[in-house]
Amino acid sequence: MFDGYDSCSEDTSSSSSSDESEEEVAPLPSSLPIIKNNGQVYTYPDGKSGMATCEMCGMVGVRDAFYSKTKRFCSVSCSRSYSSNSKKASILARLQVAGKPPTKKAKVLQKQPLVAKLAAYAQYQATLQNQAKTKAAAVPVEGFSWGNYINSNSFTAAPVTCFKHAPMGTCWGDIAEGVRVEVPNTDCSLPTKVFWIAGIVKLAGYNALLRYEGFENDSSLDFWCNICGSDIHPVGWCATSGKPLVPPRTIQHKYTNWKAFLVKRLTGAKTLPPDFSQKVSESMQYPFKTSMRVEVVDKTHLCRTRVAVVESVIGGRLRLVYEESEDKTDDFWCHMYSPLIHHIGWSRSIGHRFKRSDITKKQDGHFDAPPHLFMKVKEVDAAGEWFKEGMKLEAIDPLNLSAICVATIRKVLADGYLMIGIDGSEAADGSDWFCYHATSPSIFPVGFCEINMIELTPPRGYAKLPFKWFDYLRETDSIAAPVKLFNKEVPNHGFHVGMKLEAVDLMEPRLVCVATVTRIIHRLLRIHFDGWEDEYDQWVDCESPDLYPVGWCQLTGYQLQPPAPQSSRDSQSSSSKQKKKAKSQQYKGHKKMTSLQLKEELLDGEEYSFLQGTSDQESNGSASYYIKQEP
Numbered sequence: 001m002f003d004g005y006d007s008c009s010e011d012t013s014s015s016s017s018s019d020e021s022e023e024e025v026a027p028l029p030s031s032l033p034i035i036k037n038n039g040q041v042y043t044y045p046d047g048k049s050g051m052a053t054c055e056m057c058g059m060v061g062v063r064d065a066f067y068s069k070t071k072r073f074c075s076v077s078c079s080r081s082y083s084s085n086s087k088k089a090s091i092l093a094r095l096q097v098a099g100k101p102p103t104k105k106a107k108v109l110q111k112q113p114l115v116a117k118l119a120a121y122a123q124y125q126a127t128l129q130n131q132a133k134t135k136a137a138a139v140p141v142e143g144f145s146w147g148n149y150i151n152s153n154s155f156t157a158a159p160v161t162c163f164k165h166a167p168m169g170t171c172w173g174d175i176a177e178g179v180r181v182e183v184p185n186t187d188c189s190l191p192t193k194v195f196w197i198a199g200i201v202k203l204a205g206y207n208a209l210l211r212y213e214g215f216e217n218d219s220s221l222d223f224w225c226n227i228c229g230s231d232i233h234p235v236g237w238c239a240t241s242g243k244p245l246v247p248p249r250t251i252q253h254k255y256t257n258w259k260a261f262l263v264k265r266l267t268g269a270k271t272l273p274p275d276f277s278q279k280v281s282e283s284m285q286y287p288f289k290t291s292m293r294v295e296v297v298d299k300t301h302l303c304r305t306r307v308a309v310v311e312s313v314i315g316g317r318l319r320l321v322y323e324e325s326e327d328k329t330d331d332f333w334c335h336m337y338s339p340l341i342h343h344i345g346w347s348r349s350i351g352h353r354f355k356r357s358d359i360t361k362k363q364d365g366h367f368d369a370p371p372h373l374f375m376k377v378k379e380v381d382a383a384g385e386w387f388k389e390g391m392k393l394e395a396i397d398p399l400n401l402s403a404i405c406v407a408t409i410r411k412v413l414a415d416g417y418l419m420i421g422i423d424g425s426e427a428a429d430g431s432d433w434f435c436y437h438a439t440s441p442s443i444f445p446v447g448f449c450e451i452n453m454i455e456l457t458p459p460r461g462y463a464k465l466p467f468k469w470f471d472y473l474r475e476t477d478s479i480a481a482p483v484k485l486f487n488k489e490v491p492n493h494g495f496h497v498g499m500k501l502e503a504v505d506l507m508e509p510r511l512v513c514v515a516t517v518t519r520i521i522h523r524l525l526r527i528h529f530d531g532w533e534d535e536y537d538q539w540v541d542c543e544s545p546d547l548y549p550v551g552w553c554q555l556t557g558y559q560l561q562p563p564a565p566q567s568s569r570d571s572q573s574s575s576s577k578q579k580k581k582a583k584s585q586q587y588k589g590h591k592k593m594t595s596l597q598l599k600e601e602l603l604d605g606e607e608y609s610f611l612q613g614t615s616d617q618e619s620n621g622s623a624s625y626y627i628k629q630e631p
Contacts, residue, residue: 034269157204163549182232235269284556302399339440389411411433439487441542491542501548
């Protein structure tokens, strides 16, 4: 048992045992801390020295790992406490010899060793309870495990750096394979929690596949954990915290000089920054608080906003309850950086439709969220050539995110906002118009789909197929919105086709599901929900706050929806075919089936008829938005 690598300033030039054949880990250039060979590591016993019981706290452990020449104490703190109590007992004895009755303070001092033992035992029991809670919290939803899922299928996951809005997204650094950490040693029979050093074998979002030092190519005890978890520490943490380092029982026989082994293996290796846990904690502090009032899109009428109150905040996701909901069941989920929420007064300032609340005054405890908390949009210059009502474009249908449709600008608002309608399916009163900013990555110039080999959804009921923009513009006496007005910025997002992630089902925004990137067109990602049919795929921007790294749900405590089982997919497919026969006047779009719903249902409503793209090739970003106008 060790008190931690890098614990003291003792010289570490001793040679390793003859059976050590490992090569040194070459230093890698990075911003991560480099482990230096300047510390003492105590050797693990050879098994001949037996066990010992700490005379201070009663902890049982390996004798050679105990402190003092006589191996009477499990830690330096116990040794010091015992020494202090011995002095107090000596003073008490002298007082009694002098014939003076013991004072109240002396009686307390006399009982202190027992109190210390009880405190140590209570701490031990609390540790066991915390471990049990940790294990219970780590049980995957419905038996799903990201680690098993990735290992069994050789999947790759999108790196944390792809998600700037997620915890640690902007300060992940160079955490990669080979980084060493100190983690709990589960291959140990000691009655208390001990640690050992492990290296990252594979990264999948926040999750890391770890292997204990000393196992070399043996993967029998490899395990997955969330690298941002409370039990993951940089090398050296045990030394500063007084925690013991104990080699796993399976390999304790491999070396007689574990000190030299660790020095050789760890010198020059990378570890986590010493303030890593602090950065994790800080990145999970969210400015939105419960009882804050905001303006959010009305989910029953997309053309307007309503006042809602923040009911809860989980990982930056807000559960908003519409202010008029007395039983608090009329809610809406979105991220705090979502373009669907705004400060109180936003609708009036830009001329957006707004549903006034019947509540004449704020309820007790409710207060307006400060405007600076909301995501800022890029400023635009509408003084010159600008969007006009009636102009045509292509847009992602917010009621069916699997489709990019022929659309029309219905109204131009202030500050660069536009009201968009989907051609052929608009309600007579415009209640299904929706608001996009001019810089939104969800609207595109005419011809975007054709150039990028995406199937464009034509207006419902349009007879001339295949759809041709030139013919349609002439028939409707319309013009296309100028290409130069659209946002053509493509960030270096880091996503690749096939990467796994956790994604919000925007048709059921309370659900976060196991998902895969199946296509990349510039900054546009096509997200497939594992286990579901392609018709439920969704087009999402690469910087969408509704995409998260693997392990985000576990880190934040949000419930993850696993891939749908085969039986649910078959039931859903059959139900979908039956529902397609039903018709209604108002289009409501698809509603994705979830594993939480045992009864497979779809929203009633007529669905768009569209062709699904078959290309799964990743765009290299070289295609142009521009198209030639036919004469």
